[in-house]
Amino acid sequence: MTCDFIFVLLAFWFVNFSLRGLPGGVKALTLPLIFLLTVINIIIYWIGGLYNTLWAFTGTREVLQIGFVTLIASGVDLAIGLIIQNRLRYVQYIFVWITLFMFALALRMSYRLLRYLRDWLSARSRRAHRRVLVVGADEYGSILVSQMQDGRLALGTPVVILDDNRLKWNKRVHGVKVYGGIDKLGKVVRIYSIDEVVVASPNILHDQIKQIYDTAASFGCEVRVSQGLEDSLKMDFTGPLTLRELDLNDLVGRKEVQIDIDEIRGYIEHRTVLITGAGGSIGTEVARQVALYDPARIILFDWYENLVFELLNDLKLKFHKGIEFCVEIGSVQDKACLTRLFEKYMPSVVFHAAAHKHVPLMENNPSEAVKNNVFGTYNIASMSEQYGVERFVFISTDKSVNPTNVMGATKYLAERVVQTLAKGAQTRFACVRFGNVLGSAGSVIPIFRKQIKNGGPLTITNKQMVRYFMTINEAGALVIEAGSMAQAGEVYILRMGEPVRILDLAFQLIRMSGLEPYKDIDIIETGPRQGEKMYEELQRSEETMTNTRNPDIMMCENVAENKLDLAALFTQLDDALHRSNDEIKQTLQALVPGYQIDDRSWSGDV
Structure with missing residues (x-):
């Protein structure tokens, strides 16, 4: 308030001084009048709330407040001058207002500036x-x-x-x-x-x-x-x-996958793209990357509405260039739902990411794995062929190679279903096979992070267990790039580099949290889970790898050439679905080369 009093006095003195030597007979303000107007202005400032505002947080609203209050004060000054017949020229009251506004604003902004400089100098001193x-x-x-x-x-x-x-x-x-x-x-x-x-x-x-x-x-x-x-x-x-x-991607990830942007844009731009399992980790990433290539429409298809609703909102916020985003709720097991979907949108490109992927859960629920991963894949793939889809990409897993669990066995059969449908079809089919995705839902890294947050211990099934890892960006890029290469059901694989020990991942995550393994956070070994392998493989013995135009992507050759008898396959599986879990697994064992049933029980540990 004292500073305002001084500044208002200075403002009137400055304006008063500017009158000297001017023609027109306008008298300068008397000294008593200047003091009176100063006191009145301070009262108006107080009534206008200039003394109960936190000026450390000055923003547009506060600037407008200062402008309005000083304008009122200038108007009162003019009114008093008219009443006592001792006033400035009318135009000079505009100058009075500008001067009062600038002084009041400068005083309050200087407080904020000085506070900022103090904090900056303090932070710089600490950092220095x-x-x-x-x-x-x-x-x-x-x-x-x-x-x-x-x-x-x-x-x-x-x-x-x-x-x-x-x-x-x-x-x-x-x-x-x-x-x-x-x-x-x-x-x-x-x-x-x-x-x-x-x-x-x-x-x-x-x-x-x-x-x-x-x-x-x-x-x-x-x-x-x-x-x-x-x-x-x-x-x-x-x-x-x-x-x-x-972050963990720097420690486990590799050089970013290089993709052929022109080839990808050539099959996505201005087309309708359907993504099943869009709410999952891979489906979400595929949707985000596909949107970069200007499709006309992206259809997000999933049975769980919450995740896909969040994805829809994210995509609408990020992309404003005329892409139509649609959400359809349903299951790939529902043929009637898929028929309505295809008839409504007539998609040109399909990315099939919908699947049950949790290994221990599928050991206890083999019927659901069969229905979703095998029958569901057939439904969406055959519908794609029927409705003239140009390209179809099926997302598989390294667990389909020499499987030791129900999830891997069903993914193997899904690969074979796609390859069978691809023979002689107008639709270009492709399968994409890769390892674990860093940070994906249900994977080991989110589990470890939650365990660290809770103070430990971290649980690993075996300290010598190794896995192939890739980043979510790499996974999405591989899937989309494979779509540009799709012809007749080929299996494409990313060069995964060296496998990573799960124990090493645990150590890195603990240390990245500022803690020390075994000192701050314990690590305990629980033993392998049902259906779990010590190491994963990317190709079967009868498969050989050949290079593609992309050095980061390989294609499997000598993939089983014989077409499956799909009618016989589905008859066997459908019959097994009406029996016990053990009988379903026995049926899978008869259908999937190399699949051995794991008789260990699952305790529920992850």
Whole structure:
């Protein structure tokens, strides 16, 4: 209030001073009148609520409030001048209002600015004491160091750089020494008392990121990574660079799958695309990636309305370019429902992701696995052929190879059903087979994260168990790319890289949570679950892999050439569905080469 009093006095003095030497006989305001008007203005400010507002959060509403209150005050000033016949020129009262408004606004904005500067300087002071090691002495690393030094990137102080290029060793980047190669990380962290490691070179992300993380974590250092090379090349380097915290995809994932955008757009653009199981992890990702290629319509088909409803809202928020998104609730087991669906939309492309995939649950419910995974696949695939669908992509699993469980056995039969329907059909069919998807619903990683959140322990079935993993983006890209290659029921497989031990995943997730395995979080071994294998396979012995136009995708050759007698197959399965679980499994064993029934019971543990 005191500051306002001073500023209002200054405003009237400034306007009063501007009258000197002007013609027209207008008298300057007397000093008593200036004090009177100042007091009146302060009262109006108080009535207008300028003294009961938190100016640290000043926004548009508060600016308008200041403008309105000062306008009222200026009007009252003019009225008083008219009454006592001691006034300024009319036009100068506009100048009075502008001056009052600017002074009042500047006073309140300065409070917010000073608070912001205090917080910024405090945060910068704290960060300045953090000692940062930069991995990568390339252009990106140079910009990163420069931005940390000039304060644009408030991360800390860069004290040393590592790079595997020997020509850069013992050189300096903006005064920061390139100490040596990445193999010196542990030594350098100890010598320089490093608090944080920043991986600046995008080329390092996929080759040595796990080594960097393991070493840094052993010293208690945080790790951040740059954006991918593709993103960094498009960046405006005049602004602060964007870094992110390390996630599990960096440790387990591989180089991003390269896809042929033109080929994909050629079969999706301006067409109607149907995705079954759209509410699931894979179906959701396929829907999001398909939308990038400008289809006319995407039909989201699922039996569980909540998940697909959330997906619909997400897609509508993200895509505003004329794509029609439709939700249809139903089951692939319901032929009448599928008939109505195809007659209503006449889709050109079908991605079939609907399936029961939980291994232990399907061991206890083999009839549901058969109905959904085998009969459901036949229903949607045969309907696609009947209604002239151009391309059909079936999403399979590595568990279909030499299966040891009901889920894998039913997926094997579903593959064979698609291959049989593909022979001589106008529709181009393809099967896509891959391993576990990081973070998908029901997979081990969300279970581990929940167990860590609850304080442990983490439960693994066997410490030597290994699995192939891929990211959800890779899975979606593979499925869509396979659609562009589809011809006659071929099986396409992603190059999965090396399998990962489940125990190693557990260690990494615990450490990424800032905890230590066996110290903060225990890990216990529960024994293999019913139907579970120690390791998964991507191909059967009679299958050989050949390259495709995409180096990341292989095609299985020598896939069983003989057509199934579908009528006989479904008669056997339908008859088994009216019997016990054991008899259903025995029927599957007779139909699926290499399938051995697992007699272990399931306790319900995941």
